[in-house]
Amino acid sequence: MNLFRTTLAACAAIIIGTAAIPAAQAAGGGTKPPEYPWSFDGPFGTFDRAQLQRGYKVFREVCSACHAMGLVRFRNLSQKGGPEFTEAQVRALAADFKIMDGPNEQGEMFERPGRPSDAFPKPFPNEQAARAANGGAYPPDMSVLAKARNYERGFPLFLFDILTQYQEGGPDYIKAVMTGYEDPPAGTTLQPGQNWNKYMPGNIIAMPNVLNDGQIEYPKGPDGKPSAPETAKQYAADVTAFLVWAAEPHMEQRKRIGFQVIVFLTLFAGLLYFTKKRIWSRLPEHAPGTH
């Protein structure tokens, strides 16, 4: 096995030696975001309803000024496994918006209050209008943003992720970017409309810092205090959780069914194993004591 061992050792040395390179490159482009303990982590993770409801409030009051979320409908907000607003609340939330509908029988477009079946209205009529209003940058649709962002885990972390079920690269990155604004390092001059962000690849981001402490009022508990800290960090976590739900509205059902399926299949495999042993023991040389 000498040849094999030598090859293996050489390969291991090469991989370990060069594995440091992407990390170094990534550091030039953006720092690795910290891992946040999300309520939806792991095989039994579920969304925190109150957090999703707060996240909706942050989205509604801050993000939705520039970002669309065109694939989510108001009715989704009352579905199981989501923020679970009551249907009456959803009707009220939808009615907050004016929706362009039509044409009516006179052939004219008209505005009406939103209904639960409506998709979240978009802040701009088209991409050009969005760019014109945002200094040339196009704020992406947020419907699947939490799945569309990630950062490189690198070797060997990406292998351990299979066992730890770490798949919150998207939310960790998004939360980090929202709270990652800094003054640019000395000697760097930013163009108008550019901002410096520690976690953004390349560090330059068009989106300004939008979350500040105390900016959004959270529902008050019975003691008159807000139900969660009104800090930028908390806002970022809450709206990120909301984005994860928006991107994966059936996540809770998926993990729940997954557990049932895996338990069932494991038991089934166990039964098949013993059946197999029994059947193969019919062969003379497999039967104990015949030789």
Next chain:
Amino acid sequence: MSGPSTYVPKWGIAKWMDARLPLPRMVYDSFIAYPVPRNLNYFWTFGGILMLMLVSQIITGVVLAMHYTPHSTLAFNSVESIMRDVEYGWLIRYMHSTGASFFFIAVYIHIFRGLYYGSYKAPREVLWILGCIIFLLMMATAFMGYVLPWGQMSFWGATVITNLFSAIPLVGETIVTFLWGGYSVDNPTLTRFFSLHFLLPFMIFGVVILHVWALHVTGQNNPTGVEVKAVQKDTVPFTPYATIKDAFAMICFFVVFSYFIFYMPNYLGHADNYVQANPAVTPPHIVPEWYFLPFYAILRAVPDKLGGVMLMGAAVVILAFLPWLDTSKVKSMRYRPLARQCFWAFAVTCVVLGWLGSRPAEQPYVLLSQIFSALYFAYFLIALPLLGLFETPNKLPGSIAESVLSKIKGGSAAAVGAAAASEPNTKG
């Protein structure tokens, strides 16, 4: 191997059918009485697992096609509507997308099993080549399927891969225009890829039937590589022995498969594919799906485009020539100490090439890709042809039954085995 049919129709209707279209006889001979070497290990269950994966992909794929819209402006959102609004659409879609990866996991295990135990050698050359054709069709199908969600990686992956054909002298540009249905990857590309992605799995199914047919003519290879000598002693009937073992292995495979479907559905994919295709924005780092990475590394190892394409093509095609490149008369690497080391070095080479394929095309990765591409081809072109001439194989057991017995009885039978050991099997 199949031998004369032992099927005896019991009922009147079965006799009537047997005289007209002996379908029950075929099923009986192929899946019940069919003799299977008794010493097969669990690596031999992957054929059945692959059959199951193909059927699973076809069923989920047909359901997905009912809800999918093949149009460049609608495809992305139609996939999202499957994920959100179709009842259990998320399950069907994740089964299909994760299923593609698990299909390749199974096929790679299946191929490496064939490489280790010399399953490509006479008399199984045609069986092996049919397998190579299936592998090629699988690659084409998976590539076109990945384009359908019309995300950024779909679009740019399609652009990079179809552009490879432009390297062909004289007709390259024409071929690319023909593949695209225009002058860039666009709606006509998507619609033809959708059509072909629906068609190819059924072609795979057709070649799989030939593959199984060829298998049932020659019979299975086995871990010793010694051919079946006495059906009574060396084999067991497919049912119940192989059926129950395959069923157990399939369910175990599905436990792992389910783990990914339900807990890590996007782990094997790429985040950029959740961004809708945009011809104006190139992703910073275009990478194919993991199962193409070794070939992608070989492609990029050559600075010349045509050379890279040819080398990548050769990396796949060379598999089909394996029955004649390996000159050894001994099938199983169990009895080939040197070849066994080369095999494991080759396996590690493939993994390293996969990792290199995921790196950006810059130094030192390009140099490493060149070194490991050379090692990849060295296995086929240097190691296997030469080892057969210079290597002294260990003694083979006299028969399958003997190898099984020696394992059970330990030392005493091993002595018998050594005494009865025959000459290595000849090639023809």
